[in-house]
Amino acid sequence: MGVAVGDRLREERARLGLNQEAFAQLGGITRNTQGSYEKGERNADSVYLCAVAKAGVDVLYVLTGARLLRAVEGLGEAEEQLIRQFRTLSDYDQKAVHRIVDAMSEVTRLSAVAK
CATH class of the missing domain: 1.10.287 (Helix Hairpins)
Known part of the structure; x- marks a missing residue:
């Protein structure tokens, strides 16, 4: 997961009006892990991506930049x-x-x- 992916993930979180803590809870992770995803330090797994997709995140956009x-x-x-x-x-x-x-x-x- 590169910086661009992390930036798009942060953008989706902001679009939904959530802080890192609330967004992390939706994805079943900690705020620290959310921060590392947004910084591009760690890769999100499929369980997390499925969970945030159910909350309205455009996962294709996060991963590829295409809506x-x-x-x-x-x-x-x-x-x-x-x-x-x-x-x-x-x-x-x-x-x-x-x-x-x-x-x-x-x-x-x-x-x-x-x-």
């Missing part, structure tokens, strides 16, 4: 941000977002039909 959603789905930055934020919501809140978007989509559809 997963953008690369796979051709999403723009704003769309990618919405998806990342959506994935951090509880199931209840995700269902509420679906209801809101469905209602907005229906209004748009009816407006287009009325024209």
Whole structure:
């Protein structure tokens, strides 16, 4: 894991708004180990990477510098941000977002039909 990987890991942690201690807990490691990952002194293992991926980290980006959603789905930055934020919501809140978007989509559809 080079310095660039550590920098991207730190960037993802900051994007999620977490300090090293909280982020380390998500990954099942100590704050000191998190710091060594971010400095490029140690390599993260697959257990850690899977754990932080579940918390919303784009592991492909951390490892390669290429954003997963953008690369796979051709999403723009704003769309990618919405998806990342959506994935951090509880199931209840995700269902509420679906209801809101469905209602907005229906209004748009009816407006287009009325024209």
